Amino acid sequence: MHALWKYIGKRLLWTLPTLLIVAVMVFFLVRMIPGDPAQLILGDSASPEELANLRASLGLDQPVPLQFLYWLGNVVRGDLGHSISNGAPVLPLMLDRFQVSATIVLVAVGLATLIAIPAGLIAAWRQNGHVDVAIVAASTLLMSVPSFWLGLILLLIFGLNLGWLPVVGFVPFSEKPWTAITYVILPIVTLMLIEVGVLTRMMRASAIEILRLEYVMHARAKGLSERKVLLRHVLPNAFAPTWTMIGLVLGGLLGGIAVLETVFTLPGLGRLLVDAIFARDYPVVQGCLLFTALIYVIVNLIVDLCYPLFDPRVTAS
Amino acid sequence: MNAITSSPLLAVRNLRVTTSNGFPILHDVSFDVEAGSIVALVGESGSGKTVAARASMRLLPKAIRPTSGEILFQGRDVLKMSDGEIRKVRGAEIGMVFQEPMVSLNPAMTIGAQLAEGLRLHEKLTVEEALARATEMLERVKIPNPQACLAAYPHQFSGGMRQRIMLASVMLLRPKLLIADEPTTALDTLTQREVMEIMVDLTRTFGTAVLLITHNLGLVAQYAKKVIVLERGKLIETGPVEDVLHRPQEQYTRTLIDALPKRDYSRKPLAAAPPLIAARNVEVTFSGAGNMFSAAEKKLAVRGVSLGVQPGEVVAVVGGSGSGKTTLGRAMLGLLPLSSGDILFRDRSMATADKAFARDYRLQCQLVFQDPYSSLDPRQKISEIIGEPLAHGPKLNRAEKAERVAEIINEVGLTGLGDRFPHALSGGQRQRVAIARAVIRNPAFVVADEPVSALDMTIQKQVLDLFRRLQENHGFACLFISHDLGAVSRVADRIVVMEQGLIVEQGTVGEVLDHPQHPYTQALLKATPTLGIAA
Amino acid sequence: MIRQPANLLIGSALLIFIGGMAIIALFWTPYDPAAIKLIARLKPPSAQFWLGTDEFGRDVVSRLMAGAVQSMTVAILTVVFAITLGTITGLIAGYTRGLVDRILMVFSDALLAFPGTLLALGLMVISGPNKYGIILALGIAYAPSVLRIVRASVLSAREREYVEASRVIGNSEFTTMFRHVLPNCTAPIVVLATSMFGWVVLAESGLSFLGLGVPPPAPTWGNMLSAARTYIEKAPWLGLAPGICISLTLLGINLLGDALRDRFDPRTEQR
Amino acid sequence: QDKMMRVRINADIRSTDPGVNRDANSDAIVLHMVEGLVGYRDDASVAPLLAKSVDISEDGKTYTFKLRDGLKFSNGEALTSADVLSSWQRYVDPKTAWRCLKDVTGSGVANVTSVTAPDASTVVYTLEKPTALFLATLARTDCGGTGIYQKSSLGNDGKWVKPVGTGPFMLKEWRSGQYVELAANPNYVSPGGERTGYVGDKTPKIGAVRFMVIPDDAAAKAALYSGDIDVLADVNNADIDDMTKSGQLKVDKVAAMGLTGLLFQTRDPLLKDARIRKALLLSLDIPQITEALTNGQSAPSASVIPVPSPYSGAAEKQIPTRNIEEAKKLLAEAGYKGQPIKWLATKYYPSLFDSAVLVQAMAQEAGINIEVETLDWATLLDRYTTGNYSAMSFTYSARLDPSLSYDMVSGNKDKSPNKVWDNPDGLKLIAESTTITDEAKRQAIFDKLEGMIRADVPIIPLYSGTRIGAVRSDVEGYKTWPVGYARMWGVSFAPGK
Ligand SMILES: Nc1ncnc2c1ncn2[C@@H]1O[C@H](COP(=O)(O)OP(=O)(O)OP(=O)(O)O)[C@@H](O)[C@H]1O
């Protein structure tokens, strides 16, 4: 156990420079973008004095490096500051929004995995057969549909034409679980369909590799049925690369699914970030991106740590 | 042979197998395997041995299928059984040990799970009972600490151990027929013998018949009763071992037998001379690959070895797998950092050599890799590969280079193959490419790391002959690494025996082979199977 | 055996179709794709306008064709840029290892941890929205994944025996890298490049969706698609046409990518 | 009564503090909860709200407000002149950062020198100079209507907590990024009279309103169709036909008081030449552009004075006609040889982006080469504020008085780089217009200004816009007005649903 903790510790230590670079990049990047929160708040009729006053009260009149150090100092103490737009503290705001994005992403990717595994296995097993061609064509097609496009179409069909599901809004699970589900079905399905394509192809490719190997033949030579061969011998070994892929996908998506959240008007992290960028809400942008980077790093760590579960040969690298 | 049963256990009748695009792999092959006997299937690489074996279990790859003939197992045609029936036969009635032990076990399942799986499929047993049976069988195949073994994963075992585990897994079900496809190719002679002994012992206990596939005629002579010879998908000859091996009827069989390496007594002893290259108390340490759960361990692969090689001398290094042969060879080429000791080239210490001398040393000393395929860049043509070292020799213009390359290609017998890519060559041809590349610049010293152990007998012979010829023509000194004493006896002047990183014995070929002093050498020699007809 | 030529065939057929459309558009389109005709706004498909007109009365077919040029150039240039940048840094990282590698990895991790589209968005806002800004931004956003893949291939290729063989015959490290290591990493790079092509087309439409695509009047599928959203139930053909074009292109690219991957796989070659 | 009505807002509000840290959405919601002494009517004229009457002294410097009787805050406490004073004190404290501080303390419209409360129902404001705009300033929505709130709106530390006002609704829950929910104010006291603008009878007829944050227009529309929201206060021009036809919705439209137009930087090396600006104007077919941008919903308006304004006279209503020949002639005179003109636009307001595309195409016919650059709104606003542009499409928020409309575009560029028209004579006329109350005299000044600005072409106004509101057919009593904000008092669900 000792070595494991040391490993985790070392990995986390190495994330610090990454996070620092993200912090520096974020800070200076958002400030290089023209536009100014004070101006956005005051609108087209603002006078120069008004602007200067507001900027001063927001602390934006300080030199940027100084602002950075000040902010970094606060971050180290766990204070991410307050939103310029509405004064809400950034951390709770972010965590609140993250819950929404994370629920959708985790459920969607989870479902996608559940679909992709059998689909990929069957396609590989029936390689070049009709079933395989159908699965490959379908997954390629799903992969190549822009997510907002798919989202809008589903929204039109199920929300408007059929009227089965609500079109916009969000209800937290804590309030009305059933209603909450009806609100997140469409975004989850959209995201799931998009990810199913990628994961199925990945699963199929690695299962084909595995099916070529001797031990699969050996398993058959023992008299195992095809179902058992696939489930016991092919699946666990073919899953490792798909797992890496899932890690990459999760790491990327947990940072927010801005476009989907806009289409479905979900109060998620992605939209918070995009809105904050457009509103030049510096503390929120900085907080969100730092948070996203941390999530990415942690997801990667978890993925690496889980790897030996699927492939005992892999230990630390 | 066997008059007790009227019908044999397995009877292959006029079997014809083709690829899906009609290319024939087996032509009208017929043979029998009688209950309780060991039958050998021999033939050079690609002759269809594996295909014939797999067909008997109906486990052919999709691209290949039987087109006519029948395979009768206990009188029933395997090819006509339903899927459910064939699954009952597989494992329970016919067991198979595959060619590659490294990849025949599922890396993601514990040994215990894999052993119990087959048992519980064919017999009604609880998990505990199955595991108990598995433990017992692991004991029989001499796996130390079988209890712990059940919970371990395949990658935690060496090749020889995995082969034994495979054997255990197959024998656990007490099949009536065991098909063993080259079960010992990747193993050193000692381990090879151990595995064979266990197999014979098991079959004897359970009365199992064995179809043994191999290219090692020594093994056949020692263990089989009957032998079947295949050549390019055709049955050439079949009969009792004594008849076929000692009085072969067919030319092809004779070629196979002749290819067995024989001691060459024609080599003249070399006059004593100062060594070209010498190792002085060389030690090599590997910081073993630690893993997430345990810290890295240091591993001493070569522990204080001193060895000199005279100009023009061939020194063979023999020893079991993992004894440090490759490590020593690479250390002498300066490819591995030494943890202590020194290498002297032309009496100059490499530890203190200047840059120019180091470069000269690098160019004068070459290596023929253990695995020819992976040492050839798959994207280069043969002529490019062979010609590449010329970029660093004395300046040659394009035409001179091409001429030199053509010359050496002829010399190694690859005429006309210069435009091919490595994957389009046979194993023996690839090995020759690797040798040509090593000698094109007329090096002073060549390390040849097991240049023939992956090849079948006929090709092995060709390569050994080539090697000797080149060595005589070019006169380079050589460190010839091998675990095969037969091969060594053909090319070497001197033999060095290594065990666990130490030289345990050395001397001329005659001294070592005829009067081995060290027990390890004696064991090695004893384990080498022969036809029993050697001079 | 059946599928490989099929995906090669279908993949290249699709891409030739799209590419042909783009090439024809360089010389001829049914109407001027930028010509505004306010009396013919939002006309459904007809004999005159095969795929109807958009909110400014511009012909959708013409815009689709001209959009192919824009979308293709953006995609191709971005992929070339990202692959070049990623390959060079990846080679350096895998080659030098040690500290330089660590530093490059920390940077690429930082970039990867940044949501790609958002990085692009930031860079775009700074550089101003023009074609080259998009290419630069998306290129920088995607280069780290190339870096990672190239680096991984280099690290594994370094361990191959033929690389060691190259050293044994006296080649310098540099020669070894470029002669023996890089050519053997092409397979993953090709596969990555084809998938990236798809990402770029999608990312450009995503940026247009957020209001930061290729500037008008140049049509791209992305900005056509994003403009069509407002009229999605009134004039569905507006979104359908570019949507289908994007999907077909990506399908083509994915199929071709599959075929190429098989082609570059030495195991397929052996058969 | 128990069903909640849902209204769309396109972004979350910034705060509930009237006139402080605000935007249009914040104003719209805050003004449901607090009321000021005066408020707008539907036509943007000013009327008493909390005041029963307003007396202006002869010299125009003293305003005496009599408060209505029986006024109560939503928590049931009575409202007295002391509350007016304490609210005012917080407004004029610079630390509060009230949006309209400068407009009542000197540099802007007025300078309030003192505020007193002679008795519990009287408040007296004294100004330094007379002005026509004092009451209009107090009523301004972006000033939070100078709403009066009770002390309990603030925490012990003096920080804003939530509004406790006299409006028809009170705050129930604000869920960041999702919605703001208001509940009917049980203590609301109606002044009676017709419901108009922010004044008159504002009795709530529903128990609760939820303002839902839906940033995406397409999604909002879909939500209205599917019944996920009941009121969409700001419908795209393009959608009006479908919505009217759908049968499930009621659509209500009215001319608005904003300004969408094209701005030129008169200090740009190329565009400083008035002939080129004029040529650009002549190359445009303004009615066509307006028709396309507003889907035929708005009339073109080439004046900075919006159409609904009583001061929009004949001079203001004139629309320049397109004349390509004349444009080409002017260009030739100016020596224009196809130099590119960078034109800024944003997709944040689709009409701005579309106008740029249309202008680009039309100007092309006169040989003017325009390159459109799309920016995000914040960047465009920054370029506008700093004057760092050649030309752009821009939209101004509503100015409810013509003086303010002119002031919005004119000024000294050295001091306020955001102004487009820098003409000393013009500035003098504008200053004069703010002190005069006689309508005819004012009209004369505005007509003169109109002529001057049209000759100079620093700006090409296109239209003042149309407000379109749509509600589900079971919603009764909803009305759109030029100011545009949704007003949910007096609105109810049709019975039986
Ligand atoms: N999957 C396959 N598809 C097509 N041809 C195959 C396939 N597998 C084997 N072959 C061909 O069948 C022939 C016989 O192969 P087989 O594996 O039986 O040889 P072998 O005698 O076992 O040789 P080795 O000693 O090298 O194992 C060879 O020519 C080989 O190329």
Ligand SMILES: Nc1ncnc2c1ncn2[C@@H]1O[C@H](COP(=O)(O)OP(=O)(O)OP(=O)(O)O)[C@@H](O)[C@H]1O
């Ligand atoms: N790179 C390495 N890292 C760690 N240990 C190694 C490494 N290479 C070799 N070893 C270990 O050093 C010992 C000697 O290995 P070496 O390859 O020299 O054996 P060998 O005699 O050539 O065996 P074989 O006949 O199997 O080729 C072995 O125990 C091996 O596990």
Ligand SMILES: [Mg+2]
């Ligand atoms: Mg074989």
Ligand SMILES: [Mg+2]
């Ligand atoms: Mg070795």
Ligand code: NI
């Ligand atoms: Ni421990």
